[in-house]
Amino acid sequence: MAVDYTTHDGVAVITLNNPPVNGLGLSTRAGIVEGIERAQNDPAIKAIVLTGAGKAFSGGADITEFNTPKATQEPTLATVIKIVEGSVKPVVAAIHSVAMGGGLELALGAHYRIAAPGAQIALPEVKLGILPGAGGTQRLPRAIGLEAALNMIVSGAPVLSEKLADSGLFDEVVQGDLAEAALAFARKVGAKEGPHPKVRERKIEHPNAAGFIQFARNSVAGIAKNFPAPHKCIDAVEAGVQNGFDKGLEFERECFIALVQTPESHALRHAFFGERAASKIPDVPADTPVRDISTVAVIGAGTMGGGIAMNFINAGIPVTLLETRQEALDRGLATIRKNYEATVKKGKLKPEALEQRMALITPTLSYDDLKHADLIVEAVFEELGVKEQVFKRLDEVAKPGAILASNTSTLDVDKIAAFTKRPQDVVGLHFFSPANVMKLLEVVRGKDTAKDVLATVMKLAKKIRKTAVVSGVCDGFIGNRMIEQYIRQALFMLEEGALPAQVDRAIEKFGFAMGPFRMSDLAGNDIGWAIRKRRYLEHPDMHYSKIADRLCEMGRFGQKTGGGWYDYKAGDRTAYPSNVVDEMIGEFSKDTNAARRKIGDEEIVERLVFALVNEGAKILEEGIASKASDIDMVYLTGYGFPLYRGGPMLYADTVGLYNVERAIRRYAARPNGDAWQLAPGIAELAAKGRGFND
Ligand code: 3H9
Numbered sequence: 187m188a189v190d191y192t193t194h195d196g197v198a199v200i201t202l203n204n205p206p207v208n209g210l211g212l213s214t215r216a217g218i219v220e221g222i223e224r225a226q227n228d229p230a231i232k233a234i235v236l237t238g239a240g241k242a243f244s245g246g247a248d249i250t251e252f253n254t255p256k257a258t259q260e261p262t263l264a265t266v267i268k269i270v271e272g273s274v275k276p277v278v279a280a281i282h283s284v285a286m287g288g289g290l291e292l293a294l295g296a297h298y299r300i301a302a303p304g305a306q307i308a309l310p311e312v313k314l315g316i317l318p319g320a321g322g323t324q325r326l327p328r329a330i331g332l333e334a335a336l337n338m339i340v341s342g343a344p345v346l347s348e349k350l351a352d353s354g355l356f357d358e359v360v361q362g363d364l365a366e367a368a369l370a371f372a373r374k375v376g377a378k379e380g381p382h383p384k385v386r387e388r389k390i391e392h393p394n395a396a397g398f399i400q401f402a403r404n405s406v407a408g409i410a411k412n413f414p415a416p417h418k419c420i421d422a423v424e425a426g427v428q429n430g431f432d433k434g435l436e437f438e439r440e441c442f443i444a445l446v447q448t449p450e451s452h453a454l455r456h457a458f459f460g461e462r463a464a465s466k467i468p469d470v471p472a473d474t475p476v477r478d479i480s481t482v483a484v485i486g487a488g489t490m491g492g493g494i495a496m497n498f499i500n501a502g503i504p505v506t507l508l509e510t511r512q513e514a515l516d517r518g519l520a521t522i523r524k525n526y527e528a529t530v531k532k533g534k535l536k537p538e539a540l541e542q543r544m545a546l547i548t549p550t551l552s553y554d555d556l557k558h559a560d561l562i563v564e565a566v567f568e569e570l571g572v573k574e575q576v577f578k579r580l581d582e583v584a585k586p587g588a589i590l591a592s593n594t595s596t597l598d599v600d601k602i603a604a605f606t607k608r609p610q611d612v613v614g615l616h617f618f619s620p621a622n623v624m625k626l627l628e629v630v631r632g633k634d635t636a637k638d639v640l641a642t643v644m645k646l647a648k649k650i651r652k653t654a655v656v657s658g659v660c661d662g663f664i665g666n667r668m669i670e671q672y673i674r675q676a677l678f679m680l681e682e683g684a685l686p687a688q689v690d691r692a693i694e695k696f697g698f699a700m701g702p703f704r705m706s707d708l709a710g711n712d713i714g715w716a717i718r719k720r721r722y723l724e725h726p727d728m729h730y731s732k733i734a735d736r737l738c739e740m741g742r743f744g745q746k747t748g749g750g751w752y753d754y755k756a757g758d759r760t761a762y763p764s765n766v767v768d769e770m771i772g773e774f775s776k777d778t779n780a781a782r783r784k785i786g787d788e789e790i791v792e793r794l795v796f797a798l799v800n801e802g803a804k805i806l807e808e809g810i811a812s813k814a815s816d817i818d819m820v821y822l823t824g825y826g827f828p829l830y831r832g833g834p835m836l837y838a839d840t841v842g843l844y845n846v847e848r849a850i851r852r853y854a855a856r857p858n859g860d861a862w863q864l865a866p867g868i869a870e871l872a873a874k875g876r877g878f879n880d
Contacts, residue, residue: 189217190239191224197372198225199235199365207245208238210288212256214248215266218292222269222277233376234273235368236296237280238289243305246287249314249455252446263288263320264439267295276375276382280368281305281347281356291318294325297382300358300371306344307355312415313342314458315451315830319442321386323422324434328388329355332395332427336402339419354388386431395427412697412830413450449840453832456879457822460815460833464655465644468812474641477587483508483559485576487518487549490593491565493621496522497650499546500622506548506555515549522547525622553583561646563615565593573597577605577612589639591615592630595666596717599632599659609634613643616663618824626824627652628663653823658810665820667805668834671797671861673714676702677731678858679790680771683782686751687763692787693794697828702794704761706734707750712743729860733774737767780857792849798834800850803865806878814878838868839877847872 188204188211200221202208218236225231238244251257261269270277270292279285279293281301286308293299301307309318309326317323318339327335330353338345351359360367375382392398402420410416418441426434445451466472483506484495495505509515526543529535548555556562562584564576573592580590590612592602603609614630627647631640640656647654657663662670676689690701706714715738718730737751744750745759752761775782802817811817818833831837838846847868854862871877 187217187220188214189221191221193228193231194369195373196230196232196376197235197369198228198231198233199237199369200225201237201239202244203239204248205240207242207284208240208289209245209248209250210263210266210292211248211251212259215261215263218266219261219269222273225275226273231275233372234275234277235280235372236270236277236292237365237368238282242284242286242289243279243281244286244289244292245284246289246291246310247320249458252455263291264435267292267320271295271297271384271386273297274380276372276378276380278368278372278375280364281307282364286344287311287318287322288320291320291322291325294321294329294385297384298357298371298375299355300360300364300368301347301350301356302364303346303348303359303361305347307347307350308342308344309339310342310344312340312413312419313454315413315415315448315454316445317415317419317422317438317441319438319446321435321438323419323438324426324431325385327390327423327426328431329353329385332390332392332423333398336398336420336423339423340402340406340416390427392427399424399427412828414448415445415451418445449832450830452840453830453836456815456818456832456836457829460819460822461653463813464653464816464819465648467640467644467656470637470640470644474637476642476645477560477589477638479503479560479589479642479646481506481559481561483556483562484565485556485562486565487515488565489521490617490619490621491563492518492522492525493619493623494563494565494593494615494617495547496525496543496622497617497652499543501650502546503649504546504548506550506559508550508553508556510551512551515551519544519547519549553579556580557583557585559584559588561589561591561643563591563593565617568594568596570597570601573602574605577602581606581608587611589613589642591643593617594630596662599630600634603632603634610636611639613639614657614659614663615643616657616665618665624824625651625653626665626820627654628665628820628824629654629656630663631656631658633659653819655816655820656812657820658808660805660808660810664802664805664811664817665824667810668798668801668817668821669825671801672794673702673706674730674861675793675797677733678861679785679793680733681731681775681778681780682785682857683775684785684790685763685768685771687761688785688787689790689794690761692790695787696791696795697831699826703751707744707752707754707761710744710746711738711750729858731858733771736770736774740766740770742767793853795834795837796846796850796853797861799838799846800862800865800868802835802838803867803878807865807867835878839879843868843872843877844875 190201190203192199204214225234277296278298279296282305284306285293309322311318406416422438422441425437481504482498484491485508487507487509495507498505526540530537530540566572592614595616599614603612613635616628618624618626629643644654686703690703693701742749745754748754753764805811814835818835821827821833850862850864
């Protein structure tokens with residue numbers, strides 16, 4: 187049983203005990219009912235305290251039970267809350283640490299609530315693509331008012347208990363020992379005559395409820411385009427306002443059942459668990475000791491190095507920033523300051539915090555100043571010879587046990603490690619630009635990287651609020667290796683009949699933040715050109731479209747040169763379709779004898795996304811990624827893949843691998859079909875009727 191029952195001089199204490207977060211799975215729910223009944227039947231008991239063991243009151247419904255028979259098996263959470271609310275003896279919820287989702291709904295069913303300060307209070311269901319399904323949309327507005335409740339329900343954001351002290355949610359926010367206070371409070375209310383207060387019997391008072399609900403609806407329309415849940419949250423609150431508690435509850439239930447089946451909710455739950463799963467490395471146990479990281483050094487104060495340094499400073503970790511020339515160092519520091527100033531202007535950082543953060547940077551021109559650093563991250567020019575010089579020097583100056591990291595995005599981490607006499611201390615930390623903003627961090631595990639180094643950087647990643655995903659060593663690691671196949675297809679489609687704006691429009695309609703051509707213009711077409719030139723030498727047999735090279739030969743490197751795949755006006759980032767480029771594309775098709783044809787949006791999306799999926803499957807087979815959800819996390823957090831589709835691998839599962847395989851075989855039989863070599867894993871899984879995430 188995931189619940190403890192104890193008695194304390196006339197008070198029964200029901201303690202949820204289902205680590206890690208006291209999720210309200212079936213056995214916890216049954217345990218609560220059993221506890222309430224036991225207390226009802228014991229004449230010595232005058233009141234009941236409901237609380238949670240460990241690090242939460244309750245994190246809510248057990249998400250792993252969703253869409254399984256356990257989720258609907260009685261007692262459901264709705265039944266549990268009804269029993270708690272119907273208890274003749276008063277129930278006091280004693281809340282600490284976390285009361286979220288169903289946990290908060292359970293507390294709202296109690297007659298009284300007391301809380302410790304610092305507890306995170308939330309109805310975060312919307313972040314999982316659902317709505318509070320056990321009365322939250324009905325009771326919270328009755329507890330704290332329509333406006334505050336709707337804000338919490340639609341945003342899902344946590345609010346600290348002390349901020350809600352006067353909201354009507356809590357009877358007391360107690361300093362000191364919560365358990366003691368709960369017993370004292372329970373004895374006090376236990377001595378009172380019933381009936382005890384029920385939140386459901388309170389009224390929702392608002393001078394213009396309909397007006398506020400419309401306002402909320404308008405606000406949500408702009409930000410939740412592809413997600414049905416926020417809209418349903420508003421509908422459910424409105425139903426309660428208009429038709430009363432019971433009707434509202436019924437409507438809420440219907441919405442919950444419908445939303446939990448949607449692909450959007452499935453995708454969001456996949457991302458929730460995917461993020462947590464990514465931090466676990468199969469052969470690195472959770473109790474692996476970690477190295478202490480109190481000081482960091484970053485080599486290179488350019489855009490990347492500066493952004494990387496900001497991550498550590500933001501987490502309060504001092505950074506020594508090394509450059510080769512004073513001007514470069516000054517420029518780097520000025521850029522960091524400018525970034526913080528922009529944050530201050532937006533009101534997201536206090537001016538005094540800016541100075542505190544800048545004070546955490548120690549600029550230097552000397553490698554000797556790196557000798558105390560626990561972690562050194564190199565962000566110098568992407569060329570093996572340059573890395574060799576840096577790592578040989580680091581080997582001389584870094585203290586024993588320091589972690590030496592490279593921010594390389596393409597080079598072989600094993601070769602870099604071999605420049606040192608301590609390859610076990612070398613790891614890749616591939617940040618994405620802008621490094622202070624992007625969530626993704628690819629952690630590249632070399633063949634000799636020590637397990638405690640991996641455990642340390644994964645823990646550190648959490649501290650600097652990155653989603654860290656481990657990749658093995660290969661060209662491009664997980665993200666860039668896959669994107670290369672996507673770009674290859676995009677370029678082939680130009681040869682075969684599409685235009686850049688059409689390709690971008692189709693994939694943006696699918697949900698990508700930016701299509702490949704707008705993206706390439708933003709990043710600089712010369713970067714891809716340099717990579718392709720290297721590829722032509724390394725893989726002379728690999729078939730690439732040369733159409734992007736022709737664009738580069740025209741000097742059209744993208745936004746920075748006023749033109750790329752699109753035209754740009756000075757001071758305006760809008761991409762305007764370009765006649766010059768369209769003509770060039772037509773000419774190119776002619777020169778290469780490619781028959782142009784009309785390419786539909788469906789084909790564009792399939793070829794781009796399945797190119798990712800096919801390469802992703804190979805990455806899994808080779809063990810470069812240890813699980814499909816890791817690949818999805820890379821694409822959701824680093825490449826603008828639509829969150830509501832859950833990443834390329836989950837999307838492939840949704841389409842069905844049988845259909846993915848058929849499409850790939852079809853494209854393989856067409857012009858430029860040699861770019862499609864079906865990953866054996868897709869065919870194997872499809873034959874078994876399985877998906878990547880099963
Ligand atoms: C709901 O309540 C629906 C109801 O309205 C209606 C029902 C009818 N279930 O995040 P952490 C696991 S929907 C199952 O690293 P932290 C998590 O996977 C629910 N498992 O810790 C991880 O497992 P592992 C509404 C859960 O201290 C471990 O706990 N509630 C759940 O940084 C530790 O998690 C939410 O959406 C769960 N509900 O943060 C709350 N929650 O160790 C979602 C966590 O195997 N949870 N786990 O990787 C959170 O926001 C955070 O986990 C929390 C703790 C703040 C609680």
